[in-house]
Amino acid sequence: MILRVGDEYAEPCSFGLLQVIAFMVVSGDWNKIHYDKTEAVASPIGFIAVPGMLAAGLKFSCILGTKFPGHGTVYRSQSLKFRKAVLPKKRYLALVKVEDIDKESRLITLSTSIVSLDREEIYITGKAGVINFKVELA
């Protein structure tokens, strides 16, 4: 694979309740709005939502590290904006797009987002910076 500015990777994704609970066990983040309906309804979100760090952080970490650009990736930075709450079980699209390539440092800048399957609604946006020492850069 030769990586070019404009290249895009899209992957449907959803986050089940079991994954939410596994995330809470690993992170220790037992924020009640992610599993307690009474707390969730009383919060500004108003319903049970998937933890943002599970929806975005883990998904992008997985895509960047194992799929696109994949093998050889070292994470340098990630910014995330949680714009709309992500619901358990609903299907979304994880989108990663190459925005810039610095051939000398091998730093690749990518936009990272979680959107609806038809790409009309935007749930999470952000940017990632990775160094990849295996992939060929255009």
Next chain:
Amino acid sequence: MILRVGDEYAEPCSFGLLQVIAFMVVSGDWNKIHYDKTEAVASPIGFIAVPGMLAAGLKFSCILGTKFPGHGTVYRSQSLKFRKAVLPKKRYLALVKVEDIDKESRLITLSTSIVSLDREEIYITGKAGVINFKVELA
């Protein structure tokens, strides 16, 4: 608790191999540099490192959501810079400090970092934005 600009929360933390493997199972991020010594040595890091999203993402999600400001937190944004590799089992300090409070929107901006126990070395930096609808704001 009344939350004020300048308030700080510090918590020693370390990331064991079991937690790294649990992170990989939950995220699907089987990036070899986090468990394969040959791959890790051949990478720019040069040794096995804890996934950045585990070290920072999950730690801050946990602190913000359950400890500081804690109960009532809704995550709005997080930026992360992975400056130095975090080693498995070594002890670090997770630092969260209130940088700004907007009383009207209840948006709290916090600096988030992973540093050495003596605070001399900086491993991960970033900023978080959270809304908290329970805590009293100064």
